[in-house]
Amino acid sequence: MRQKMGNYTALLRARELLKNRGLDAALAARPANIRYISGFAGTESYLYLSAERAAILTDSRYTLQAQKEGKDCQVRTIGKGSGYGELLEKLLSEDGVRTLGFEEDALLYGTVAELQEKSGLPAGQWKPLEGALSALRAVKSAEEIRKLEEAERIGDAAFSYILEELRPGVTELQIAAKLEYFMKSHGAEGTSFDTIAASGLHSAMPHAVPTDKPLEKGDFVTMDFGCRYQGYCSDMTRTVVIGKADARQREIYQVVLEAQETALASLRPGMTGAEGDWLARAVIEEAGYGEYFGHGLGHSVGLEIHEKPALSTREKTVLAPGMIETVEPGIYIPDFGGVRIEDMVVLTEDGVRNLTASPKELIEL
Ligand SMILES: [Mn+2]
Incomplete structure (x- = not known):
């Protein structure tokens, strides 16, 4: 059995980081950061993190795994007519998010542009995380x-x-x-x-x-x-x-x-x-x-x-x-x-x- 790696400490440190950077929420895309913070070891997914919640956004190949490994996380799966942009739009409006950190070093330009358009959060409110989530992992336990x-x-x-x-x-x-x-x-x-x-x-x-x-x-x-x-x-x-x-x-x-x-x-x-x-x-x-x-x-x-x-x-x-x-x-x-x-x-x-x-x-x- 895979050991649960996402730990409460990492989650708290990530939330602290949001606060320090003046962000309402963040969208992690780098699999190592998603795994470190949530425990979910799947790929091609996102971790949405706000003061209110942690949510894994994934597709049906990973839903069960995300539910099992990401125990403190909600799991939202894309489906017919509802892609990542739509899932994100819902989360942003539920949490009243105005500034969103994103991992500019782990996402394609086209992906970001599409997420911005579908989520309705204007480009100016997306803030590059500049490697800050990865830096949480630099010192090993x-x-x-x-x-x-x-x-x-x-x-x-x-x-x-x-x-x-x-x-x-x-x-x-x-x-x-x-x-x-x-x-x-x-x-x-x-x-x-x-x-x-x-x-x-x-x-x-x-x-x-x-x-x-x-x-x-x-x-x-x-x-x-x-x-x-x-x-x-x-x-x-x-x-x-x-x-x-x-x-x-x-x-x-x-x-x-x-x-x-x-x-x-x-x-x-x-x-x-x-x-x-x-x-x-x-x-x-x-x-x-x-x-x-x-x-x-x-x-x-x-x-x-x-x-x-x-x-x-x-x-x-x-x-x-x-x-x-x-x-x-x-x-x-x-x-x-x-x-x-x-x-x-x-x-x-x-x-x-x-x-x-x-x-x-x-x-x-
Ligand atoms: Mn080497």
């Missing part, structure tokens, strides 16, 4: 951390399993399939993103899509994968070499590893995400590979695989205990290959606790 830890534990087990399967001739697609099958057979509900298995020259593309290319001797193999456990995502990356690593592979690997370990040792609350990013970037730049590390150092993780705050050159948010971050420096050299090493950590009072246990010394298979 002990219960959430436990779920993230379990998700990452399944990932660790998958990595030690896949090491036995990697050999010349096995294709990238087969590696991805094996990782996914293992995670789903060991308690995961699914993957938290499309598994990456990139070998040889493909490893120079940070987010390469697995192909039917077979592993060959001398290949770097980068595997970036994660799963969901009770809604919470895991994320990890390891790079190994098929056969003996050559000198350049060894050098690049050591630089990435040193960058990652430096960041893990120094990352702490009170830093901004940009300061966290710099911990690893400084090591890579110092080694002369700065131009080959194009992405940010990491991102937060929770009900979604990519959450804020990130560890990136542009992130001004100050890190706080209970936040989750990935620490994933990489070096990617076109026509040669690439290395990424990624762990997932939780910020503690004075540093981080690593949720990832897989080994990081260079593995040659």
